[in-house]
Amino acid sequence: MSETLATRLDYFENPSPERDYTIRIRIPEFTCLCPKTGQPDFATLHLEYVADQRCVELKSLKLYIVGFRDEGAFHEAVTNRILNDLVKLCEPRFMRLSAEFMVRGGIYTTVVAEHQAPSWVSTTPVSLP
DSSP states (O other): OOHHHHTTOOEEEOSOTTSOOEEEEEEEEEEEEOTTTOOEEEEEEEEEEEOSSEEEOHHHHHHHHHGGGGOBOOHHHHHHHHHHHHHHHHOOSEEEEEEEEEEETTEEEEEEEEEEOTTOOOOOOOOOO
């Protein structure tokens, strides 16, 4: 990835770092290029994370994501690249990126990549009656 693309990402301080809470971001217009054919690939990205000290700033995320439109990348590679850049920026307790690619040749592809900080333990979900 070009350094220019990675430097588009910015963050802000987590307003509630003492609490585990989930941030969910849906990006329905992700586009990159197939490295074999040069044809566009389209996906919806689903980002979920539990922030520690930093949260990703949304305008910078948008500019970063738009930068992939002219980049050739396999689905698996681009999903992991985006996750790695976001983990490096935010240092979250937990982060999951799911990339749901549109059909190509009758095949749908979904790639899910996760990161978990070694010291973080997920809270037990509450089940209400």
